[in-house]
Amino acid sequence: MKAYFRPDSVAIIGASADTTKLGGMLLKNMIDAGFKGKLYAINPKGGEIQGIKAYTSVKEIGAPIDLAVIAVKNLQAIEAMEELGAAGIKYASILSAGFKEEGPKGAELEVKLLEEAKKYGVRIVGPNCFGNMNVAHGMNFTFTHILPPAGNISIISQSGALGSSILEWTKLNQFGIANFMTFGNKSDVNEADVIGDLVEDPNTKVIGMYCEGISDGEKLVKAFEAVKNKKPIVVFKSGKTEAGSAAASSHTGSLAGSDAVNDVIFNKFNLHRAKDLDEMFDALSVFSTCSPMKKNGIAIITNAGGLGVTSADAAFEAPFIEAAKLAPETNEAIKKAVPTIAGLVNPIDVRGDAKAEYFKGAIQAVIKDPSVGGLVIMGSPLDTADLESIAKIIVEMRDDIPVPTTCCFPGGDKCERANRILREGKVPCYPTPDRAVRALSILRKFTLRSQEAHDPMKVPSVSGKAATQQIIANAKAEGRKALTEAEGKKIFAAYGMPTPGEATVKSADEAVRECNRIGYPVVMKILSPDIAHKTDVGGVVVGVKTADDAKAAFEKIMSNCQKAKPNARLDGVSIQQMVFGQEVILSMIRDVQFGPVVSFGLGGIYVEIMAEISQAHVPFSEQQLDKMITSTKAYKLLAGARGLPVADIDAVKDTIRRIALVASENPELFELEINPVIVGKKGEGCWAVDALCTLK
Numbered sequence: 001m002k003a004y005f006r007p008d009s010v011a012i013i014g015a016s017a018d019t020t021k022l023g024g025m026l027l028k029n030m031i032d033a034g035f036k037g038k039l040y041a042i043n044p045k046g047g048e049i050q051g052i053k054a055y056t057s058v059k060e061i062g063a064p065i066d067l068a069v070i071a072v073k074n075l076q077a078i079e080a081m082e083e084l085g086a087a088g089i090k091y092a093s094i095l096s097a098g099f100k101e102e103g104p105k106g107a108e109l110e111v112k113l114l115e116e117a118k119k120y121g122v123r124i125v126g127p128n129c130f131g132n133m134n135v136a137h138g139m140n141f142t143f144t145h146i147l148p149p150a151g152n153i154s155i156i157s158q159s160g161a162l163g164s165s166i167l168e169w170t171k172l173n174q175f176g177i178a179n180f181m182t183f184g185n186k187s188d189v190n191e192a193d194v195i196g197d198l199v200e201d202p203n204t205k206v207i208g209m210y211c212e213g214i215s216d217g218e219k220l221v222k223a224f225e226a227v228k229n230k231k232p233i234v235v236f237k238s239g240k241t242e243a244g245s246a247a248a249s250s251h252t253g254s255l256a257g258s259d260a261v262n263d264v265i266f267n268k269f270n271l272h273r274a275k276d277l278d279e280m281f282d283a284l285s286v287f288s289t290c291s292p293m294k295k296n297g298i299a300i301i302t303n304a305g306g307l308g309v310t311s312a313d314a315a316f317e318a319p320f321i322e323a324a325k326l327a328p329e330t331n332e333a334i335k336k337a338v339p340t341i342a343g344l345v346n347p348i349d350v351r352g353d354a355k356a357e358y359f360k361g362a363i364q365a366v367i368k369d370p371s372v373g374g375l376v377i378m379g380s381p382l383d384t385a386d387l388e389s390i391a392k393i394i395v396e397m398r399d400d401i402p403v404p405t406t407c408c409f410p411g412g413d414k415c416e417r418a419n420r421i422l423r424e425g426k427v428p429c430y431p432t433p434d435r436a437v438r439a440l441s442i443l444r445k446f447t448l449r450s451q452e453a454h455d456p457m458k459v460p461s462v463s464g465k466a467a468t469q470q471i472i473a474n475a476k477a478e479g480r481k482a483l484t485e486a487e488g489k490k491i492f493a494a495y496g497m498p499t500p501g502e503a504t505v506k507s508a509d510e511a512v513r514e515c516n517r518i519g520y521p522v523v524m525k526i527l528s529p530d531i532a533h534k535t536d537v538g539g540v541v542v543g544v545k546t547a548d549d550a551k552a553a554f555e556k557i558m559s560n561c562q563k564a565k566p567n568a569r570l571d572g573v574s575i576q577q578m579v580f581g582q583e584v585i586l587s588m589i590r591d592v593q594f595g596p597v598v599s600f601g602l603g604g605i606y607v608e609i610m611a612e613i614s615q616a617h618v619p620f621s622e623q624q625l626d627k628m629i630t631s632t633k634a635y636k637l638l639a640g641a642r643g644l645p646v647a648d649i650d651a652v653k654d655t656i657r658r659i660a661l662v663a664s665e666n667p668e669l670f671e672l673e674i675n676p677v678i679v680g681k682k683g684e685g686c687w688a689v690d691a692l693c694t695l696k
Contacts, residue, residue, distance in 0.1 A: 001189075001193060001194045001197045002066075002197070003066040003067045003090070003091035004067065004091060004093065004125060004132055004181060004189075004194065005132070005134055005137075005179050005181070005194075005197065005198075005201070006134060006137050006139075007037055007066035007067040007091075007139070008037040008038065008066050009037050009038040009039075009040070009063070009064065009065045009066050009067070010030065010035065010037060010038075010039055010040070010065070010066065010067050010068075010069060010139070010141065011040040011041075011042050011055075011058050011061065011065050011067070011068050011069065011089070012026050012027050012030070012039070012040070012041055012042060012069050012071065012141070013042040013058065013068055013069065013070045013071065013072060013080055014042070014043070014070065014071035014072040014076075015027045015041035015042055015043050015049050015050075015052075015054060015071075016043065016049065017049050017050060019050075022071040022095060022143075023043075023071040023072070024049075024050070025143065026069060026071055026095070026131065026141045026142075027039075027041055027049065027050050027052070028050060028145075029140045029141060029142060029144075029145055030138075030139065030140060030141055031050060031051075031052075032140070032145065032147075033133075033135070033138045033139060033140035033147055034138035035137070035138040035139055035140075036137055036138045036139075037066075037137075037139075038063070039052060040052075040055060040058075040061055040065065041053070041054040041055070042054070042055050042056075042057065042058055043055075043056070044056050044057075057083055057087075058083050058084060058087040058089060059083055059086050059087045061087070064088065065087060065088075065089050066089075066091065067089075067091050067092070067093065068080070068084055068089050068091070068092040068093070069092070069093050069095065069131070069141045070092055070093070070094045070095065070096055070126075070127075071095050071096060072096060073096060073098065074096055074097070074098035074099060074106070074109055074113075074127070075109070076096075077094055077096040077113060077127065078109065078112055078113045078116055080092075081113070081116035081117050081119070081120050081122055082116070082120060084120060084122050085119070085120025085121060085122060086120075089122065090121060090122060090123060091122070091123050091124075092117070092122055092123070092124045092125070093124070093125040093126060093129065093131065093132060093141065094113075094124055094125065094126035094127040094128075094129065094184075095126060095127070095128075095129055095130070095131055095141075095143075095184075096126070096127050096128070097127065097128045098127075098128075099113065099127045099128055099185055099187070100185055100187075101128050101184075101185060110127065110185060110187050113127065113187065114187050114188060117188065123188055123189055124187065124188045124189065125181070125182075125183060125184070125188070125189045126183070126184040126185060126187070127184055127185055127187065128184035128185045129160060129182045129183055129184030129185075130142055130143055130157075130159075130160020130161070130163055130164065130182035130184070131143060131160070131182060132179075132180060132181045132182070133147075133167075133177065133179070133180035133181075134178070134179050134180070135147060135148060135149065135150040135151075135176065135177050135178075136150040136178070136203060142160075142164075142180070142182075143160060143164070144164050144167060146164070146167050146168060146171055147171075148167055148170040148171040148175070148176055148177045149170075149171070149174065149176040149177075150176045150177065150178070150203075151170070151175055151176015151177055151178060151288065152176065152178055152203060152204060152205035152206065152288055153170060153175055153176065153177055153178060153204075153205070153206055153207075153208060153284055153288050154177070154178045154179040154180070154181075154198045154201065154204040154206075154207050154208070155167075155177065155179070155180045155181070155207075155208045155209075155210075156179075156180075156181045156182075156183070156191055156194060156195075156198070156207070156208070156209050156210075157180075157181070157182050157183070157208075157209070157210040157211075158182070158183050158184070158186065158210060158211045158212050158213070159182070159210060159212065160182045160184070162210050162277075163180065163182050163210065165277070166180075166208065166210070166280075166281075167180065169281055173281075173285065173423050174423040174424055174426070175284065175285060175288055175289075178201060178203040178204045178205075179198060179201065179203075179204065181194060186213075186215045190215050190216060190219075190220075191209060191211065191214075191220060191223070192216060192219040192220040192222070192223040193223075195207070195220075195223045195224070195227055195233075196223060196226055196227055198231075199227040199230050199231050204231065205231065205232075205287065205288055206231065206232045206233075206234065206283075206284055206287035206288050207231060207232070207233045207234070208233075208234045208236075208280060208284050209233060209234065209235045209236070210235075210236045210237075210238075210280075211235070211236075211237055211238075212237075212238050212239050213239065214262075214593050216593075217265075217591070217592075217593030217594040217595070218593075218594065218595060220265075221265065221269075221594060221595075221617075224265070224268075224269035224271070225269065228269050228270060229270055229449070229450040232272065232283075232287045232446050233269075233271045233272070234271070234272050234274055234280055234283040234284055234287070235266055235271050235272065235273050235274065236273075236274045236276075236277065236279075236280045237259075237262050237266075237273060239259070258591055258592070258593075260615065261591045261593070261594055261597055261615070261617075264594075264597055264615045264616065264617050265594055265617055268616075268617050268620070268624065270446060270449040270450060272442055272445065272446065278435070279438075282430060282435050282438065282439045282442070283439065283442045285428040285439070286404070286406065286428050286439040286440065286442060286443050287442075287443065287446075288428075289426050289427065289428045290404035290405070290406075290428065290443055291404060292404075292443070292446075292447040292450075293321075293373050293374050293403070293404045293440060293443045293444040293447050294373055294403075294447065295324075295371065295372065295373025295374070295403075296320065296321050296322055296373060296444060297321070297322060297323070297324025297325070297371040297372050297373050297374070298315060298321050298322070298323060298324055298372070298373065298374040298375065298376055298437070298440055299323075299324050299326065299346055299348065299366035299367075299369065299372045299374075299375050299376070300312065300315070300323065300346055300347035300348065300375075300376045300378070301347070301348045301350060301359065301362050301363065301366065301375070301376070301377050301378070302347055302348070302349055302350070302377075302378040302379070302380070303349070303350055303351060303352050303353075303354050303359075303378070303379050303380055303382070303385055304349070304352060304378070304379075304380035304382070305342070305343070305349055306380075307347075307378045307380055307408070307410075307433055308343070308347030308348075308349055308378075309347075310432075310433040310434065311347055311376055311378060311408075311433040311434075311436070311437050312346075312347050314433055314434040314437035314438065315437050318437055318438060318440075318441035319441060319445070320441045320442075320444040320445040320448060321373075321374065321437070321440055321441045321444050323346050323347070324346055324366075324369065324371040324372045324373075325346070325371055326344075326345075326346050326366065326369050326371065326372075327369055327370065327371070330365055330366060330368065330369040331344045333364075333365035333368070334348060334361070334362055334365045334366070336361075337358065337360075337361020337362055337364065337365055338350050338354065338358045338361055338362055340353075340354070340358070348362055348366070350362055352380065352382040352384050352385055353382070353384035353385070354385070355386070355389075356386060356389040356390045356392070356393045357393075359377065359390050359393055359394070360393050360397065363375070363377070363394075363397060363401065367401055367402060367403055372403060373403055373404075373444070374403050374404045374405070374406075374440040374443070374444070375401065375403055375404070375405040375406075376405075376406050376407070376408065376433070376436050376437055376440065377390075377394060377405065377406075377407045377408075378407070378408045378409065378410075378433060378436070379407075379408075379409045379415075379418065380409075380410075380411070381409070381411040381412070381414040381415050387409055387414060387415060387417070387418035388417055388418050388421060390418065391407075391409070391418040391419070391421040391422050391425075391427075392421055394407065394422065394425070394427055395421060395422065395424075395425030395427055398425060398426070398427055404440060404443055405427065405428075406427075406428050406429070406430060406436040406437075406439050406440055407419075407422050407427055407428070407429040407430070407436065408429065408430050408431070408432065408433050408435070408436040409422075409429065410431055410432055410433070452623060453621075453623055454621035454623055454624070455621055455622045455623065456619075456621060456622070457619055457620055457621060457622060457625065457657060457660065458622065458657060459657070459661060460495070460496060460654070460657055460658050460661055462495055462496045462658070462661075463495075463661070463665065464491060464493075464494025464495040464496075464662070464665075465665040465666065467490065467491070467494040468491045468494055468495075468662070468665070468666050468669075469666065471483065471487050471490060471491060472666065472668050472669070472695065474487075475487070475695060476695070480529055480695075481694055481695045482529050482530075482532065482692075482693070482694050482695070483529070483691075483693040483694070483695070484527055484528070484529050484571060485525070485527060485574055485690065485691045485692075486504055486527060486571075486574065487691075487693065488672070488691025488692065488693040489502070489688065489691050491662065491691075491693065492658075492674075492688050492691060495658045495661060495662050496658060497655055497658050497659075497688050498685055498686065498687050498688065499576075499687055499688045499689070500576045500577035500578070500579050500678075500687050500689060501518045501519070501576070501577035502518070502574060502575055502576040502577065503517070503518060503574075503575045504527060504571075504572050504573070504574055504575075505554070505572055505573050505575060506571075506572040506573075507554070508550075508551040508554040508555055509551075511524070511550045511551060511553070511554040511573060511575060512547045512550045512551055514575050515544065515547065515550040515575055516547065518575060518576075518577050519577065520544065520545045520546065521543050521544060521545050521578040522544045522550070522575050522576060522577060522578055523540065523541070523542050523543075523544070523575075523576045523578055523689070524540070524541045524544055524550070524553045524554065524557060524573050524574070524575050524576075525539060525540045525541075525557070525573065525574045525576070525690075526539030526540070526557050526558075526561050526570065526573060526574075527570070527571040527572045527573060527574050528561065528565070528568050528569055528570050528571060529569060529571070530565060530567070530568035530569055531561065531565055531568055532692060536564075537560060537561055537564035537565055538556070538557070538560030538561070538564065539557055539560060539561050539564075540557070541553040541556060541557060542578075543578070550575075553573075554573050557573055558570065558573070576689065579678045579680065579687045579689070580678065580680070581647060581648075581678045581679045581680040581681065581684070581686070582634075582637055582638055582644070582647045582678070582679045583602070583603035583676035583677070583678060583679075584600065584601065584602060584603040584634050584638070584652065584676060584677050584679060585599070585600070585601050585602065585603035585613070585673070585674065585675040585676060585677065586598070586599070586600055586652075586655060586656060586659060586673075586674045586675075586677050586688075587599045587659075587671070587672060587673040587674065587675070588618075588659050588660075588662070588663045588669070588671065588672040588673075589670070589671050589672075590663070590667075590669065590670050590671070590696065594617060595617070595618065596617075596618040596660070596663035596664070597615050597616070597617050597618065598615065598616050598618060598620075598628075598656060598659055598660055598663070599613045599614070599615045600613060600614055600615075600628055600629055600632065600634065600652075600656065601613035601614065601632055601634050602632070602633060602634045602637075603634075603675050603676030603677060612632060612633055612634075613632070614627075614628045614629070614631050614632050615628065616628040618660045618663050618664060619660065619664070620660070625653060625656060625657070626653075628656075629649065629652065629653065629656075635649075638652070638679060645681045645682075646681065646682045647679040647680065647681060647682065648679055648680050648681065648682050648683060648684055648685055648686055649679075649682075650682075651679065651680075651684075651685045651686040652677070652679055652686055655674075655677065655686060655688070659672065659674075667696075668695050668696055669693060669694075669695065669696070670694050670695055670696040671692070671693065671694040672691075672692070672693050673690075673691075673692040673693075674688045674689070674690060674691060674692075675690055675692070676689055676690065677689065
């Protein structure tokens with residue numbers, strides 16, 4: 001992918017002398033950026049364009065060309081693929097619009113474009129993209145003439161308009177760009193193709209990624225796995241809501257996908273997901289300017305008590321940092337440096353009339369404290385405060401401060417003058433105390449998670465693939481997309497998941513006989529491939545204790561289901577031994593983009609009431625399995641909250657591993673749910689009481 005970031009030669013197809021036209025604008029932007037390679041203008045008329053010799057075709061050039069930038073109409077863009085192939089050009093960026101973003105006819109043209117590109121061995125970015133930029137290389141074939149300084153932030157964006165906003169932000173705040181790339185409709189090249197190049201790029205310190213839809217989830221997962229923890233990646237993924245998904249589809253013709261699963265994937269690979277643009281900017285700035293944060297504690301220095309209280313609140317709420325407890329020696333050093341000190345307890349209040357030297361002394365004292373891993377410096381624009389001098393002191397000390405440092409001088413013109421000094425000095429500054437503190441929490445999270453161990457999942461030494469495939473084949477032969485509960489439990493048994501004693505009956509007398517054999521109490525449930533939620537139709541009776549109860553329950557279940565679902569196929573009634581313990585839910589769903597995701601949470605009636613589950617993407621590590629369980633309220637109950645007996649958590653983990661194995665070995669299974677799983681006391685095991693399985 002070097003051709004897209006650092007090409008030695010670029011041909012602009014559709015180059016024009018008219019800079020109001022796309023081809024003219026791109027050529028001018030490349031010239032103005034000072035492109036360091038060979039630049040060719042392509043126009044059927046030939047001649048000279050903007051001081052550059054123009055060629056009628058790329059075939060006329062007669063020299064190797066790394067990248068073709070296409071700025072002609074959609075049909076011409078398709079025709080250009082043959083010329084590129086003939087000229088040996090393997091990479092193209094297509095800024096032309098008029099493809100799938102404009103509806104079905106455009107989508108047909110995009111398919112044709114991709115077919116032609118593949119025929120001639122051309123990789124394409126776009127169409128309908130905004131272009132690329134590499135400031136240090138003098139490359140800018142985008143719609144904008146805005147050229148930020150060269151720096152260490154690389155941006156990849158599906159949206160050109162939002163990408164241009166990021167460029168504006170970097171230029172305003174003096175954060176330099178290493179690489180900038182947009183994908184548009186992502187018909188071919190996407191994030192997964194380039195993320196590895198950016199991570200290996202020596203000029204890139206942090207990567208920012210904006211995406212609306214993910215076109216190849218499995219490929220992206222492999223790319224994230226290959227670069228995990230090497231460099232921070234900040235993701236702003238839109239399309240979180242149903243309305244957002246619809247907007248994403250109409251904008252670039254992509255699907256937003258399942259947002260909860262996006263979170264699972266980003267967490268798995270230690271990517272920071274920004275909730276909005278402000279958070280994306282905050283994260284990019286702290287990663288761009290700061291070294292890793294090695295300790296949780298932060299020191300806060302301020303000239304205003306109110307700012308101190310606000311930042312202390314923010315530190316208390318931040319998930320990965322805390323206000324450091326300063327050592328007595330640190331307090332003594334602060335007293336000597338700041339004779340008029342107003343408050344020694346962190347946050348440190350140096351008073352509103354504090355001189356810049358007092359800030360310097362307080363900084364020198366706290367950075368030596370063994371509990372301090374980060375520093376937040378804040379200033380209020382009081383008449384007695386010389387914020388510009390304070391900012392200059394901070395910039396002068398920047399290289400001597402061994403811990404990540406953020407600043408916050410909130411206010412108007414006076415604060416902005418100080419902030420400008422900080423930005424020019426590459427010190428990250430934020431408009432509010434909360435954001436200055438949050439930035440350090442984001443930084444600390446990446447450092448912490450980069451150090452986490454990830455032992456591969458302990459794969460159970462069992463495979464029920466043959467038995468499962470036979471069950472699936474039978475269901476498909478009957479035209480079914482849902483398995484019966486009995487079929488689901490056969491799959492569980494094949495993979496070594498324990499189920500209670502049970503039987504299937506087709507008459508009331510048979511129900512009595514089997515209940516007597518299994519032993520009371522029992523649960524009785526309808527068996528039907530057409531009824532997924534049995535309780536909703538009166539298809540479940542719990543706590544059957546006698547033969548008379550068994551007979552009555554059978555008749556009641558059959559009657560209820562016949563009335564509620566007259567067209568449903570009723571295969572009989574399932575009888576199950578009642579087991580006792582905590583109820584949890586375990587499930588697997590095969591995400592359309594990323595594949596199987598396993599879920600865990602409170603089971604039974606609490607699934608919808610509490611609406612709390614945790615998820616892990618398959619395959620997961622043993623540590624990710626532990627985190628999935630321990631992060632929930634269900635775990636607190638299993639661990640013995642409020643005097644409850646400690647449950648068999650190890651048995652739950654074992655069952656989750658087996659569910660993951662089922663999902664890995666049987667790609668035809670779309671959904672698998674056990675609700676509830678009854679978890680006995682420690683050492684007793686757990687039981688899959690129900691089974692809901694559907695096929696793709």
